[in-house]
Structures are given as C-alpha cells and as structure tokens.
Amino acid sequence: MPKSRIRKKADYTPPAAKQATAIKLTSNAWVAPVMLAMFLIGLAWIVVFYVTDGSLPIDALDNWNIVVGFGFIAAGFGVSTQWK
Numbered sequence: 001m002p003k004s005r006i007r008k009k010a011d012y013t014p015p016a017a018k019q020a021t022a023i024k025l026t027s028n029a030w031v032a033p034v035m036l037a038m039f040l041i042g043l044a045w046i047v048v049f050y051v052t053d054g055s056l057p058i059d060a061l062d063n064w065n066i067v068v069g070f071g072f073i074a075a076g077f078g079v080s081t082q083w084k
Helices: 031-051 064-080
Strands: none
Touching (some): 031 064
C-alpha cells in the first residue's frame, strides 16, 4: 500500500496584539448620595404611611402615598444609571 504524502502544517502565529484603550470610569460625586437618598426617602415614605395607618405623610393622597414612595425609589434607579 502506498504511503500518503505528509502535509506540512503552517506554524501557528498569534494575531497581533491590539492596543488597549483606557476607559475613564469616573462618575460625578453627586450620583451615589442622590441615589441612596432617593431610595431611603421612598422607603421611609412607604414605611411611615403603613405605620401611621395612612394618616401620614400626606393624608389627602390616601393610597397614592404608596405610588409616591415607589416614585422616589424609581427615581433612585433612574439616577443609578449615571453611576460608573
């Protein structure tokens, strides 16, 4: 039986290294405090509403006080998108 030809494989050459670009990951100093403040205000608003059986923080809003509290929390999440 005839012997098959042996093919010479090309030596592996790794691709050229790409220059890494430095990414500036700095956020404004106001982002973290405002985000945490919004979370805490929203949480406190809802807790005060439940603890006082709906008479505080604003009696005229009735159950809409929950929406206001979650609005503060949602605003905190909105501000958190600016954090790097």
